[in-house]
Amino acid sequence: MGRGLLIVFEGCDRSGKTTQSTRLVQALNDAGVRARLVKFPDRTTAIGAMIDAYLRQKTQLSDQAVHLLFSANRWEAMAQMRADLESGTTLVVDRYTFSGVAFSAAKRMDLKWCKAPDVGLAAPDRVFFLDIHPDDAAKRAGYGDEIYEKREMQIEVRVKFFSLMDKSWSIVDALRDPDEIHRQIMALTNRALERHNADPTPIGKLWTQ
Ligand code: NYM
Ligand code: MG
Numbered sequence: 151m152g153r154g155l156l157i158v159f160e161g162c163d164r165s166g167k168t169t170q171s172t173r174l175v176q177a178l179n180d181a182g183v184r185a186r187l188v189k190f191p192d193r194t195t196a197i198g199a200m201i202d203a204y205l206r207q208k209t210q211l212s213d214q215a216v217h218l219l220f221s222a223n224r225w226e227a228m229a230q231m232r233a234d235l236e237s238g239t240t241l242v243v244d245r246y247t248f249s250g251v252a253f254s255a256a257k258r259m260d261l262k263w264c265k266a267p268d269v270g271l272a273a274p275d276r277v278f279f280l281d282i283h284p285d286d287a288a289k290r291a292g293y294g295d296e297i298y299e300k301r302e303m304q305i306e307v308r309v310k311f312f313s314l315m316d317k318s319w320s321i322v323d324a325l326r327d328p329d330e331i332h333r334q335i336m337a338l339t340n341r342a343l344e345r346h347n348a349d350p351t352p353i354g355k356l357w358t359q
Contacts, residue, residue, distance in 0.1 A: 152350045154184065154240035155342060156231075156272055160248045160311060161280035162304045163296075164287035165324045166331065170280060171244040173332050174339060178240060183343065185240040188231065190224055190249065197223045205296045217254045221267035224250070228271060235272065235353050240343075247271060247357055252310035253298055273357045276342045278335055279311060280324035 157174070159167040171187055178185035193202040197219055203209040204216050211219070224247065231241055247268040254264045284304035293299035298307070315321075320338050322331060 152238060152347065153353045154235045154238050155275045155339075155346055156235060156241050156243065157339060157342070158243045158246045158248070158274040158277045159280060160245060160252075160277055161324060162282060162284055162287055162308050162311075163293065163299055164290050165280035165282045166328065167244050167280055169328060170278070170331060170335060171242050173328075174335055175242045177332070177336055178242075178339070183240060184238060185242055186234060187242050187244065188227065189244040190227075190246060191220060192223055192227060195223065195226060197226060205298070207295065207297055213254065213257050213259055217250065217259065217264060218267055220250045220254075224268065224271055232272060232353065243274070246274060246277075248277065248311060248314050251314060252307045253303075255310045256303055256306035268357055271357045272353065274318060275346065276338065277315075277319040278338065279315065279319055279321050280331075281308075281321050282324040284308065286325055 159171045161167050168189075171189075175185045175187045191201045191205075192198045200209070200211075201216065201219050201223060204211050204219075234241055247265075250268055251261070251264045255261050284301055287304065288301065298304070322334060324331065
């Protein structure tokens with residue numbers, strides 16, 4: 151049994167990441183592929199509770215402090231994630247390092263500084279970017295009261311995401327029918343699994359972007 155794949159979903163708020171990542175895990179499990187959903191921020195930990203209070207505008211934190219908390223929230227999950235990958239479980243991750251960088255860089259923070267605390271986390275095998283223009287996303291039911299759910303911010307975040315893309319990314323048009331999106335993501339995932347099974351690469355590759 152080889153290692154599992156690290157599959158990441160990224161995108162602006164309301165792009166359908168949670169829906170599609172949940173469906174992917176379900177479909178993989180149904181097909182006999184061991185898979186688990188991971189979500190960042192993980193609001194259930196002590197660090198996650200601080201992030202949650204900040205996002206819901208219950209507390210204030212400096213841009214730097216909250217950025218480091220988001221990164222710490224990934225680091226505290228890393229040992230379990232690596233163990234899962236090594237034991238053959240594919241991880242489907244709803245937001246990862248790229249959200250960390252894109253949202254903070256959209257606040258005009260230095261890009262290199264934003265990337266630094268995440269260096270050394272496990273690198274993803276595939277990234278699915280659910281692309282939707284923030285104006286279309288806003289039509290899907292108004293943004294909530296969370297701190298980054300504003301048009302100007304989302305537009306800037308989308309630009310930052312595009313600047314972070316490399317060949318491991320697939321841009322998925324998130325404005326389409328959810329079933330159609332799911333089928334496309336399944337096809338891309340199956341291709342990644344087949345390629346990996348034919349030529350397994352070891353885990354241990356680190357995020358260095
Ligand atoms: N967010 C998420 C960040 O600013 N940095 C990060 O590292 C991560 C993982 O948190 N607007 C932002 C993006 C979202 C917000 O995420 C909450 P979600 O997926 O809505 O719970
Ligand atoms: Mg949200």
